[in-house]
Amino acid sequence: MNHTDSRRSSAHLNSLRADAQAHPRKPMLELRPLAYASPFIALLAGTMVSTQASAAGFQLSEHSARGLGRANAGEAAIADTAAVLARNTAGMTRLKGTHVTGVLSFIDLEVEADGTTTTATGITLPANDENAAPNAFVPAFYSSYQLDEKLFVGFAVFSNFGLKTDYDDRFAGLDVADEASVETINITPSIAYKLTDQLSLGVGVDYVLADAKLSTSAPQFIAPGTPALLDLEGDGDDVGYHVSALFELTPQTRFGLQYRSSLDIDIEGDAEFRFPVPVDADGSLELNLPDMVELSAYHEITSTWAVHGSVNFTNWERFDSLIADIEGDPRSPITLKEENWDGNLRYAIGVTHSLNEQLVLRGGLALDKSPVARENRTLSIPDSDRLWFSAGASYLVSENLSVDFGIARLEGESVEVVETSEGIGNTVVADVEGSATIASLQVNSRF
Known part of the structure; x- marks a missing residue:
């Protein structure tokens, strides 16, 4: 970078500082679109936070207790509750x-x-x-309605993606990975x-409503010669679609x-440069979610035994970079990572056994392959292959009411992460x- 660029960057940062002091910013309101949603959806939003992905990447699969109890094997074919x-x-x-x-x-x-962290000075x-990810509650709600012999409608509220890593304030690598959600x-x-x-x-x-936060080192060209951290926080939304088919080969077999x-969600909100004097600006972050x-x-x-399985593909190739747009910066958009x-x-793969007319037992195994190659792993998303071991049960309380419980143990591989902060130079x-234990409770009713 030449001296002219350096002077321009310094002038831009000084302008941002002056604007921040003259016009103090109000705290950003998170999940603004929810102000127009129903109280039930707002309640879900309040609990569907601080969650670290339990599937590969930052995908969530905690859609039902029945599904959890069979490691989500056969979920697109079984169709036994509204959670389908x-x-x-x-x-x-x-x-x-x-059905509800x-x-x-x-x-x-x-x-x-x-x-270990090795500083730029050696x-x-x-x-x-010892605990870089907090625990989480993940709720979901489903309802289906039969209009006639052939036509059905449904409504659901759930989550497909979630992530939260928050390293301790004493962690000697906060310039590489402080907080990501x-x-x-x-x-x-x-x-x-x-x-x-x-x-x-x-x-x-x-x-899909999304809320995101990222704390990372600022690229060197933003603040030449100055170690700087950048916080981005905001929310956004997008609309997608889904199409599906169910083929019943026989009364006993279906696919x-x-x-x-x-989805391409433009996360709009607040960008803060953490210098000796904090500087705020409007900013946005492009979040590309996979199909x-x-x-x-x-x-x-038999009438009491069934087997089921699933193969899932998630197109994480769409998640190729994190790009930010800082208002007033001529160098935007900026590639952060x-x-x-x-x-x-x-x-x-899973198995289901009907023990009697009221009690059903199930179990499952799964292998979740990581989309992240060794050289692309980061401390913010330290992904690895996962093995699932699941078990669950259903109890028929009455003809119109049933309760399900599922539990799963996820074991991830130990992986090495090598990451250097741009501008600061620490490695x-x-x-x-990573590992996780997941427990889920589900209540089903029909009318």
């Missing part, structure tokens, strides 16, 4: 009458970083954090139509397929290991 709206809207045609399902999941996370410091809510009206006795089709709209579109495909199968071996993720596959080398 999250995985295959065509499955509504198997739900006669009116409520779910609350708890994620107990264990993310540990053990390493000093080595320990960089350890992504919170989303998917509001989904859907419709399903039974074309024939064997084939049903579904389609729906996905209105489900669903595609959910990608997803799920293929599932279900087969009843190159992510360079790949698409990933998830494989799941963190750490082994990061």
